[in-house]
Amino acid sequence: MSITLDLSRATASAPRPPVNLSGLTREGLRQALIDADICPPDKARMRASQVWGWIHHFGVTDFAAMSNVAKDTQAKLAAAFTLARPEIVERQVSKDGTRKWLIRTAPGIEVEAVYIPDVGRAGALCVSSQVGCTLNCTFCHTGTQALVRNLTAAEIVAQVQVARDDLEEWPSPKEDRRLSNIVFMGMGEPLYNLDHVSDAIDIISDNEGIALSRRRITVSTSGVVPMLEPLGTRTQAMLAISLHATNDALRDVLVPLNKKYDLAQLMDGIRAYPGISNARRVTFEYVMLKGINDSPDEARALVKLIEGIPAKVNLIPFNPWPGTDYECSDWKTIERFAAILNKAGYASPIRTPRGRDILAACGQLKSESEKIRASVRRAEKAAA
Numbered sequence: 136m137s138i139t140l141d142l143s144r145a146t147a148s149a150p151r152p153p154v155n156l157s158g159l160t161r162e163g164l165r166q167a168l169i170d171a172d173i174c175p176p177d178k179a180r181m182r183a184s185q186v187w188g189w190i191h192h193f194g195v196t197d198f199a200a201m202s203n204v205a206k207d208t209q210a211k212l213a214a215a216f217t218l219a220r221p222e223i224v225e226r227q228v229s230k231d232g233t234r235k236w237l238i239r240t241a242p243g244i245e246v247e248a249v250y251i252p253d254v255g256r257a258g259a260l261c262v263s264s265q266v267g268c269t270l271n272c273t274f275c276h277t278g279t280q281a282l283v284r285n286l287t288a289a290e291i292v293a294q295v296q297v298a299r300d301d302l303e304e305w306p307s308p309k310e311d312r313r314l315s316n317i318v319f320m321g322m323g324e325p326l327y328n329l330d331h332v333s334d335a336i337d338i339i340s341d342n343e344g345i346a347l348s349r350r351r352i353t354v355s356t357s358g359v360v361p362m363l364e365p366l367g368t369r370t371q372a373m374l375a376i377s378l379h380a381t382n383d384a385l386r387d388v389l390v391p392l393n394k395k396y397d398l399a400q401l402m403d404g405i406r407a408y409p410g411i412s413n414a415r416r417v418t419f420e421y422v423m424l425k426g427i428n429d430s431p432d433e434a435r436a437l438v439k440l441i442e443g444i445p446a447k448v449n450l451i452p453f454n455p456w457p458g459t460d461y462e463c464s465d466w467k468t469i470e471r472f473a474a475i476l477n478k479a480g481y482a483s484p485i486r487t488p489r490g491r492d493i494l495a496a497c498g499q500l501k502s503e504s505e506k507i508r509a510s511v512r513r514a515e516k517a518a519a
């Protein structure tokens with residue numbers, strides 16, 4: 136299921152929106168300043184550095200706030216580029232403090248980002264990498280939403296900026312942050328959008344900007360094996376693998392991508408992940424599905440499967456969503472499963488579901504973009 140939204144007809148006559156500087160890497164920014172005749176090439180590195188600090192350290196959205204940039208340069212920047220934040224369609228706060236934003240980055244393109252306090256060092260932001268997903272994991276709500284498109288680096292960085300605006304975390308603090316970790320565990324498969332994910336990670340980890348350490352940035356994948364090595368080499372991000380099953384027969388059903396890259400290939404790919412060590416463990420995510428993958432035998436099979444890999448296992452109680460047939464394992468079953476992993480030497484925290492009341496928990500994210508697509512299709516049909 137990979138239907139892509141065709142907005143070409145709807146947007147054919149619309150002028151191209153100006154480039155948002157927030158989505159450019161340092162090198163991209165330098166080049167953009169030269170191309171737009173903002174400054175000569177020999178001054179571009181210095182100018183880019185200055186502008187960079189305003190955007191990513193101070194979080195400004197208005198060129199006029201760049202007080203050490205001359206007025207005529209500010210005007211040139213404003214004429215050629217934008218720093219506008221995307222529209223926030225909805226903001227919800229859960230009883231447990233989890234915050235969820237539905238962000239519209241372009242017509243018909245809506246993504247969700249979720250901030251979860253008290254996770255990681257201080258709080259983690261779960262970001263989306265695509266609108267919808269082409270992979271149809273049977274237990275995942277996002278998987279029921281066809282892919283609309285990959286997000287750009289600017290749209291990924293914008294999720295961090297929106298969260299930071301809301302948490303009032305500008306200028307970017309080095310210590311005492313509320314947003315200390317980033318996890319690519321929102322909508323979409325990040326390894327199908329590695330170019331933009333990688334640029335976004337370069338931007339948010341830059342020391343003179345948002346400055347989140349790459350060790351506090353985790354990319355979760357359902358197992359796109361050929362992209363594991365490039366992910367590690369290009370981003371040095373921490374790796375999380377959505378495992379969910381210990382044999383191919385079951386994983387083929389839960390994570391259909393397994394039919395393409397089976398468990399043996401996946402495990403080889405993980406063992407070869409650049410930088411993997413006891414200090415940089417892989418996280419295996421394992422969603423607990425009642426009567427499906429939660430027996431003690433499966434816990435033992437899991438221990439065997441990951442043997443020798445520096446790893447921890449996150450046990451995720453299944454988060455139900457409207458229309459699913461799966462149920463969450465009983466608490467006792469989850470604890471028994473965790474005990475077997477712990478005994479084998481693997482840290483295996485049970486992830487407390489957060490933000491369930493606002494459908495912000497793992498696998499519950501699903502934007503309205505699909506409905507918009509349906510309405511665009513209807514409109515196109517009517518116009519034909």
Ligand code: SAH
Nearest residue numbers: 275320323324355356357377420454497498
């Ligand atoms: N596509 C990537 C990242 C996004 S999914 C991936 O699959 O890894 C983020 C995590 O949430 C994955 O581990 C996914 O398996 C898990 N998840 C999906 N649906 C879930 C649900 N309904 N309940 C609990 N976890 C779920």
Ligand code: SF4
Nearest residue numbers: 268270272275278357
């Ligand atoms: Fe896509 Fe990840 Fe959901 Fe699978 S679990 S459908 S890969 S978002």
